[in-house]
Amino acid sequence: xxxxxxxxxxxxxxxxxxxxxxxxxxxxxxxxxxxxxxxxxxxxxxxxxxxxxxxxxxxxxxxxxxxxxxxxxxxxxxxxxxxxxxxxxxxxxxxxxxxxxxxxxxxxxxxxxxxxxxxxxxxxxxxxxxxxxxxxxxxxxxxxxxxxxxxxxxxxxxxxxxxxxxxxxxxxxxxxxxxxxxxxxxxxxxxxxxxxxxxxxxxxxxxxxxxxxxxxxxxxxxxxxxxxxxxxxxxxxxxxxxxxxxxxxxxxxxx
Numbered sequence: 709x710x711x712x713x714x715x716x717x718x719x720x721x722x723x724x725x726x727x728x729x730x731x732x733x734x735x736x737x738x739x740x741x742x743x744x745x746x747x748x749x750x751x752x753x754x755x756x757x758x759x760x761x762x763x764x765x766x767x768x769x770x771x772x773x774x775x776x777x778x779x780x781x782x783x784x785x786x787x788x789x790x791x792x793x794x795x796x797x798x799x800x801x802x803x804x805x806x807x808x809x810x811x812x813x814x815x816x817x818x819x820x821x822x823x824x825x826x827x828x829x830x831x832x833x834x835x836x837x838x839x840x841x842x843x844x845x846x847x848x849x850x851x852x853x854x855x856x857x858x859x860x861x862x863x864x865x866x867x868x869x870x871x872x873x874x875x876x877x878x879x880x881x882x883x884x885x886x887x888x889x890x891x892x893x894x895x896x897x898x899x900x901x902x903x904x905x906x907x908x909x910x911x912x913x914x915x916x917x918x919x920x921x922x923x924x925x926x927x928x929x930x931x932x933x934x935x936x937x938x939x940x941x942x943x944x945x946x947x948x949x950x951x952x953x954x955x956x957x958x959x960x961x962x963x
Contacts, residue, residue: 766791766819768799770840772850779833779857785850786823787840793820799842801826805834830854870946875899879952880940886927886957893924894938894954907941931959 766789774783785801796818803811810831817824830836833856840848876898884892894908910920913934917925925936935956943949 766795766797766817768797768817768840768842768847770799770801770823770848772838772852774852777830777852777854779830779854780860781829781857783828783830783838783852783854785826785828785838785840787815787817787826788823789817789819791819795819797842799824799840799847801828802839802841803828804837804839805830805832810836868946870944873899873904873942873944873947873950875950875952880938880954882936882938882954882957886936886959888927888929888932888959891924891926892936892957894940896940899940899942899952901944903944904942905944907943909939911937911939927959932961934959 768787768789770785770787772783773786774781777783787799787801789795789797796816798814799817800812800814802809811828813826815824815826826838828838833854835851836854837849837851839846840850878897880894880896880899882892883895884890886892896906899906906923908921908923910917910925912931925938927936935958937956938954940952940954941949942952
């Protein structure tokens with residue numbers, strides 16, 4: 709056998725990493741083929757060698773899983789890995805509603821182990837998508853529609869807070885001279901308010917005076933020597949009506 713130049717063909721595991729990596733010794737298998745370039749003996753030889761190396765990263769994929777794509781119900785994304793048993797890769801699932809990122813979760817995905825489950829609860833109906841990624845690259849995108857929950861109770865707006873009607877520090881009083889022919893008028897005092905509606909009824913000696921239903925009243929001749937007072941009913945939306953009777957005034961007799 710004559711000596712001559714050789715070249716080596718080295719077959720590595722670039723295209724099929726799982727077939728050439730031995731997890732027990734954590735080493736790679738290489739096939740080295742020596743080809744003679746010239747000479748009478750054109751035979752060649754091939755040998756295999758093991759050398760230490762890192763575990764090849766697994767290939768990660770996943771799928772969406774949900775029994776009901778309804779708002780408020782959990783949606784699961786199952787991520788799984790293919791490759792050397794026991795190897796893992798940290799992966800991320802991002803959940804978007806429209807263009808807005810709603811949730812992002814990262815976790816290792818292990819070859820030969822149970823699926824890594826990423827859970828998301830859609831807060832509202834609409835269009836969503838889940839993105840599976842690792843090392844900054846998006847591996848898979850899954851779009852889905854979430855419907856409204858037909859059993860979701862309709863929110864009831866709280867009842868408006870209504871301040872009860874109050875007389876206040878200065879109650880209504882009758883103002884003016886209680887003399888025949890003079891005009892008397894009710895001063896509402898601290899009861900006066902833009903939201904309060906007041907109805908009036910004048911009384912003489914405890915008897916209702918017909919058509920005397922205004923804030924002002926002109927004293928009549930038959931009222932002389934008697935007592936006048938006013939019954940007020942104050943009301944406003946959402947509040948209980950309030951009734952108030954003024955102090956009586958004595959009508960002077962003509963001198």
